[in-house]
């Protein structure tokens with residue numbers, strides 16, 4: 001397999017060696033100090049963009065998440081609640097079963113109030129109701145945004161949806177930078193977590209996969225370009241790969257990204273390993289769904305085009321061009 005990817009230019013403040021040393025990751029971790037202090041005579045000022053200010057939205061989110069981590073409860077305090085958490089459900093199995101039932105990509109429907117690129121998507125946001133209507137109308141799994149600052153999400157939504165009796169397995173949609181978040185997601189009812197390859201080096205992904213396994217959770221490992229895809233294909237034990245059509249550094253959406261990353265040898269390796277690929281972001285019409293299905297995905301992750309409709313559940317039939325709700329609930 002080739003190591004060549006569509007590599008974005010390396011930004012000024014991260015040297016090529018730094019990027020190479022971190023599995024090609026351009027997103028940097030938060031520096032311990034703020035911007036460096038400069039003096040002119042008696043005056044002191046801080047200069048932004050000397051490597052100590054985030055260069056794009058993904059970097060900003062990750063730095064805020066790292067700061068958030070400092071206020072967390074110690075891990076040992078999660079032990080009790082973790083033992084009382086509802087047992088994890090089979091996220092991978094639910095996707096597979098749905099694909100086998102409908103012959104269409106299994107739907108992971110996203111409970112998403114807002115996003116940094118689109119602002120508020122839905123004013124009257126009732127997460128439990130939305131989750132229930134998604135389930136009734138044929139979603140195989142649900143994705144629940146838990147980041148508060150940029151997506152107006154909450155771990156309370158995850159917990160409330162699980163406690164309301166929704167059966168679909170739940171993906172905790174979070175920016176994971178620390179293993180602590182995996183335990184916390186599980187105790188709030190998550191059955192799967194998102195691991196973003198643009199943020200996490202291979203060693204972190206491997207370590208986090210082990211913890212997910214111990215906790216009984218699936219991991220959806222998200223890639224955006226060829227280089228990330230090749231990295232992830234080199235890691236043993238990955239069952240689910242998400243191809244994000246949205247570049248989290250620039251917000252540009254291009255659904256042909258899914259097709260490009262599944263062409264040739266990469267697609268073959270994925271098929272051999274029995275990996276389910278999830279097409280993510282920017283899917284709005286039945287044509288989009290068949291486009292990514294033809295490219296090789298067996299599941300799709302959809303937020304905006306459902307959540308913006310008056311009835312997000314009913315919107316599922318519109319998105320797929322037909323009713324995909326389970327017979328028993330129809």
Ligand SMILES: O=P(O)(O)OC[C@@H](O)[C@@H](O)c1c[nH]c2ccccc12
Pocket residue numbers: 110112173174222244280281282283301302303304305
């Ligand atoms: O609302 P959309 O365009 O249908 O996209 C859903 C989902 O793919 C998107 O929310 C997403 C994909 N990867 C992420 C990582 C973090 C936050 C959000 C995301």
